[in-house]
Amino acid sequence: MPEPTAATATPDAPGIDVSASLGGDAWRRLRRRPDVIVSAVVVVFFAVMAAFPTLFTSTDPQRCVIGDSKTRPQGLGATHPLGTDVHGCDMLAQLVHGSRPSLLLAFVVVGASVLIGVLLGLLAGYYLGWVDTVVSRTVEVFLVVPLLLAALLLLSLFRNVHVGSGAFDVILLPALVLTLFGWMGYARYVRASTLEAKNLDYVTAARALGASDLRIMVRHVLPNAIGPVTALVPTAIAGVISAEAVLAFLGIGVRPPAISWGIMITNGAEWVTGGYPYLLLFPLGCLILTVLALVVLGDALRDALDPRLR
Amino acid sequence: MEIDISGAAEPGAVGDEVAQGDRPARTAGATLLEVEDLAVEFRSDDGALRAVDGLSYRVEAGRTLALVGESGCGKSVSSLAVMGLLPPTARVVRGTARYRGTDLLGLSPTKHRAHAGTHVAMVFQDALAALNPVHTVGYQLTEALRVRSGTSRREGRRRAIELLDLVKVPNAAQRVDEYPHQFSGGMRQRVMIASALALDPDVLIADEPTTALDVTVQAQVLRLLAEIQAERQMGLVLITHDLGVVAGVADEVTVMYAGRAVEHAPVHDLYARPAHPYTRALLRSVPRLDAVGDDRAVGGRLPVVPGRPPAPGRVPPGCPFHPRCDMARDVCATDVPPLDDVAPGRSSACFFAAELLGGVRA
Amino acid sequence: MGRYIFRRSLLGVATLLLVMFVLHLLTTFAIQLNGNPALAFFGERVPTAAQLAAVETRFGLDDPCYDQTGNPCLGPFAERLGAYAQGDFGTNLRGREVTDIVATAAPNTLKLFLVVTIVWFLLGMGLGTVAARWRGRSADHGIRLTSVLIDAFPIFVLLLVYRYVFAVPLNQWATETFGAESLPALWFRPSFDDDHPWATLLVPGILLGLAGSAAFIRLVRASQLESYTGDHVRTARSRGLTERHVVVHHVVRNSAVPVVTAVGLTFTEALAGAVITEGMMNIYGMGGVLWEAVRGTDVALVLGVVTILAAVTVAVMLVVDIAYAALDPRIRYA
Numbered sequence A: 001m002p003e004p005t006a007a008t009a010t011p012d013a014p015g016i017d018v019s020a021s022l023g024g025d026a027w028r029r030l031r032r033r034p035d036v037i038v039s040a041v042v043v044v045f046f047a048v049m050a051a052f053p054t055l056f057t058s059t060d061p062q063r064c065v066i067g068d069s070k071t072r073p074q075g076l077g078a079t080h081p082l083g084t085d086v087h088g089c090d091m092l093a094q095l096v097h098g099s100r101p102s103l104l105l106a107f108v109v110v111g112a113s114v115l116i117g118v119l120l121g122l123l124a125g126y127y128l129g130w131v132d133t134v135v136s137r138t139v140e141v142f143l144v145v146p147l148l149l150a151a152l153l154l155l156s157l158f159r160n161v162h163v164g165s166g167a168f169d170v171i172l173l174p175a176l177v178l179t180l181f182g183w184m185g186y187a188r189y190v191r192a193s194t195l196e197a198k199n200l201d202y203v204t205a206a207r208a209l210g211a212s213d214l215r216i217m218v219r220h221v222l223p224n225a226i227g228p229v230t231a232l233v234p235t236a237i238a239g240v241i242s243a244e245a246v247l248a249f250l251g252i253g254v255r256p257p258a259i260s261w262g263i264m265i266t267n268g269a270e271w272v273t274g275g276y277p278y279l280l281l282f283p284l285g286c287l288i289l290t291v292l293a294l295v296v297l298g299d300a301l302r303d304a305l306d307p308r309l310r
Numbered sequence B: 001m002e003i004d005i006s007g008a009a010e011p012g013a014v015g016d017e018v019a020q021g022d023r024p025a026r027t028a029g030a031t032l033l034e035v036e037d038l039a040v041e042f043r044s045d046d047g048a049l050r051a052v053d054g055l056s057y058r059v060e061a062g063r064t065l066a067l068v069g070e071s072g073c074g075k076s077v078s079s080l081a082v083m084g085l086l087p088p089t090a091r092v093v094r095g096t097a098r099y100r101g102t103d104l105l106g107l108s109p110t111k112h113r114a115h116a117g118t119h120v121a122m123v124f125q126d127a128l129a130a131l132n133p134v135h136t137v138g139y140q141l142t143e144a145l146r147v148r149s150g151t152s153r154r155e156g157r158r159r160a161i162e163l164l165d166l167v168k169v170p171n172a173a174q175r176v177d178e179y180p181h182q183f184s185g186g187m188r189q190r191v192m193i194a195s196a197l198a199l200d201p202d203v204l205i206a207d208e209p210t211t212a213l214d215v216t217v218q219a220q221v222l223r224l225l226a227e228i229q230a231e232r233q234m235g236l237v238l239i240t241h242d243l244g245v246v247a248g249v250a251d252e253v254t255v256m257y258a259g260r261a262v263e264h265a266p267v268h269d270l271y272a273r274p275a276h277p278y279t280r281a282l283l284r285s286v287p288r289l290d291a292v293g294d295d296r297a298v299g300g301r302l303p304v305v306p307g308r309p310p311a312p313g314r315v316p317p318g319c320p321f322h323p324r325c326d327m328a329r330d331v332c333a334t335d336v337p338p339l340d341d342v343a344p345g346r347s348s349a350c351f352f353a354a355e356l357l358g359g360v361r362a
Numbered sequence C: 001m002g003r004y005i006f007r008r009s010l011l012g013v014a015t016l017l018l019v020m021f022v023l024h025l026l027t028t029f030a031i032q033l034n035g036n037p038a039l040a041f042f043g044e045r046v047p048t049a050a051q052l053a054a055v056e057t058r059f060g061l062d063d064p065c066y067d068q069t070g071n072p073c074l075g076p077f078a079e080r081l082g083a084y085a086q087g088d089f090g091t092n093l094r095g096r097e098v099t100d101i102v103a104t105a106a107p108n109t110l111k112l113f114l115v116v117t118i119v120w121f122l123l124g125m126g127l128g129t130v131a132a133r134w135r136g137r138s139a140d141h142g143i144r145l146t147s148v149l150i151d152a153f154p155i156f157v158l159l160l161v162y163r164y165v166f167a168v169p170l171n172q173w174a175t176e177t178f179g180a181e182s183l184p185a186l187w188f189r190p191s192f193d194d195d196h197p198w199a200t201l202l203v204p205g206i207l208l209g210l211a212g213s214a215a216f217i218r219l220v221r222a223s224q225l226e227s228y229t230g231d232h233v234r235t236a237r238s239r240g241l242t243e244r245h246v247v248v249h250h251v252v253r254n255s256a257v258p259v260v261t262a263v264g265l266t267f268t269e270a271l272a273g274a275v276i277t278e279g280m281m282n283i284y285g286m287g288g289v290l291w292e293a294v295r296g297t298d299v300a301l302v303l304g305v306v307t308i309l310a311a312v313t314v315a316v317m318l319v320v321d322i323a324y325a326a327l328d329p330r331i332r333y334a
Helices: A015-031 A034-051 A091-127 A129-144 A147-157 A167-180 A184-198 A201-208 A213-249 A261-269 A278-305 B075-083 B109-115 B137-149 B153-166 B185-197 B215-232 B243-249 B267-272 B277-285 B289-294 B353-357 C002-033 C049-058 C074-085 C098-133 C138-152 C155-178 C183-187 C197-228 C231-238 C243-280 C286-295 C299-327
Strands: B031-042 B049-060 B064-068 B090-099 B120-123 B203-207 B235-240 B252-257 B260-266 B340-343 B346-348
Touching: A015 A034, A015 A278, A034 A091, A034 A278, A091 A129, A091 A167, A091 A184, A091 A213, A091 A261, A091 A278, A129 A184, A129 C002, A129 C243, A129 C299, A147 A167, A147 A213, A147 C002, A147 C243, A147 C286, A147 C299, A167 A213, A184 A213, A201 A213, A213 A261, A213 A278, A213 C138, A213 C155, A261 A278, A261 C155, A278 C138, A278 C155, B031 B075, B031 B235, B049 B064, B049 B075, B049 B090, B049 B235, B049 B260, B064 B075, B064 B243, B075 B090, B075 B120, B075 B203, B075 B235, B120 B185, B120 C231, B137 B153, B137 B185, B153 B185, B185 B203, B185 B215, B185 C231, B215 B235, B215 B243, B235 B243, B243 B267, B252 B267, B252 B277, B260 B267, B260 B277, B340 B353, C002 C074, C002 C299, C098 C138, C098 C197, C098 C243, C098 C286, C098 C299, C138 C197, C155 C183, C155 C197, C155 C243, C183 C197, C197 C243, C231 C243, C243 C286, C243 C299, C286 C299
Parallel strands: B064 B235, B064 B252, B120 B203, B203 B235
Antiparallel strands: B031 B049, B031 B090, B252 B260, B260 B346, B340 B346
């Protein structure tokens, strides 16, 4: 039995406003946290570096003078502020230019995975029936093969395929493989929230009023499903960045002569005990800093979007 | 069917701090629980929010008190405070809740907990959520009995079946081993009631026990509750937003608004002549049980109380009800009307209660 | 319950078949794109025609379908399934049976997993329970900060730093202080030693467990928080049960359901982590074999091991499903 005053003069705010205000609420909460601001600055800094490397260094990373090899860091203003590597290439230039494949790969993989996951999850949750059966089965099949194992198998198979050396070309294969085995989580989340949102009263009402499936999905169901997915994104980007490092370590990630943080870490690791720890520590530091910032952002988003967990 | 709980504690069994057998018999009319000037606050980002503000009521053996009000008026929070079950964000800032003279709110959490179940027990609204999905009904019915009185597993099962019989669940011997999700809504609520009765409490607080149920099932569950209460001479506190539910069951009614009691009266007086505009508005908005046949109010729409109750922390100055009140005058916006006696056994927190009782309708 | 297990098992087998088919398709596609497939097996060397033909025959690559891009090669797939059914997972480049390699490598992986599981359980259940119990207090904040920090150091980074920065000096110190064959010296040995599997597995296992524990801590905390605020916990309290009894029988017991499910999902992650760990620490386990196979371009071995690991994953998920049903009657009677 409804409460006696349920039919009050002001009707309940429609659900779409509720979700919008939830987003606004989360945004206000995030802005107040200093750790979030610092993390965001770090991520933006490296993103700018990846997008416009020439802002940070004018040295060509591929111009290596073997005679200058393993020059120790010389400090700001010098020819090699962060020293040079084994082949005499400038560390700063390598770090700056190496950020591009690492970050580009991460953004491309996560972006594509989210797109595929959201689309399939939405369709499966909305139409159910055979669409859902196909999607759910596919999700299960791909979940059985761990991302890294699939990457190992496929990238070692494709090792000899030549794809070119443009910014996208060097990351093409890892991007394809990581996306192929990385979309399932989003599909599951979106499917679950679609199922939930589909039966909300205002969605039923919209359907009764003759709104098209597409309109209902985009206007009513999707806004509800975006929340949990958003919280996954920063952590996923961090995951791809470290996966790139692993693949580079095995020689099946981004291909030399292109530079990535992963490749720099791999090359630098051997020289730590030889007395040149900075060869490892600079790229590793960049990687950890970026990953840490992303993880903090992800954690904060999770909190903000699910206040019950605070 | 009567269950002899006092015999449950076997001699030498590990007993509670408050043993089962040491309390006096319930004589009709004896005061069991007396809540006085209770105030509860919630912590929030915007500072402390007063959810209950100066609530008082008394529960007597064999009598039923109804706490009535819209959701958010503090009726549930006040009973959680009495039970010692407030969430961590809430705390009692003032007042007492005396059970047979002992102030429960002044006890340590552990001692307070020992009173829960044995002396004051509670029936919750949504039995599906309020029963643990992973334990059998039989386990949950007698969990407290076994843990607190050391009753054996076999004896516990026997008692669980008795309890299910008591609340008229058919096939009790078989259903005792089933899980809550296997029961229908009405049957689940009966299980909920049975589990509250397991320790034979003096006072039973039922928080919206029938809200989640179909109308026909509601009536059955209410009747059951009333029967058991009369048979055992328990004190019953019935929390509800539905004045229609109250009519057949309660002896007295306390109407709450924005954390305060605004009217208290014997049930028939309240129905005949409400002494507070809020009560009057509530009564008008409820289809009368004695007029059920004619499909709500004849020849018109069911009137509603205009506006909505204030959120805690947004309670307007003066009488909290004045923005929604059709009798409001200037004084209502500035002064808080006290809960004063307006007739024998009745009190009202309205400056114009006398007018209402005198039959003057605005 | 019996019928439930049967149904789940059938589903598991179906999933596994699909997984094998997907792997087969991807492999086939890769081979078709790569041009002459057998050539890949020789790496940098240039084989003679006879060598090439021998390799093609050995790996069943002589089927003409491998030369037609887009052909799903169903024939070889059926053959391979038949071979799998007889326990034949192929051979590595040197002609050693994959099953034989896996059989000798698996015990070390199991040992590693045991260490990982113990670390998970101790950290996850321990810290998660503490954080939930004292929510909002300093213990909770500390634990949440810890879990974020753990997340920021993926297993690869942890191992890299450990192996290249810490292991050598630590090992040196332990050798000088306690002797070369002492336990501490073995703990910090930067690579696996078959004579002392437990001692040399310990640190990598702890690191792997640590890296995976963040998600676990969060999950245990979240599910227990949900239980704490759950109506049924309030009911249990209202019956006068002590807080300890309520926590054990209603909070922890109920939160076991999502936690068990998560074990299944994190298993695949742990498997990937095991590959990295075993590879980087030279542990002779299934992951180590796989790692070396990737480095040595031994595609047949990679395929065999991945297939076996997929089968193991399906089995683990089946067990998790059954445990889930055993823990939650709502699933059991659905």
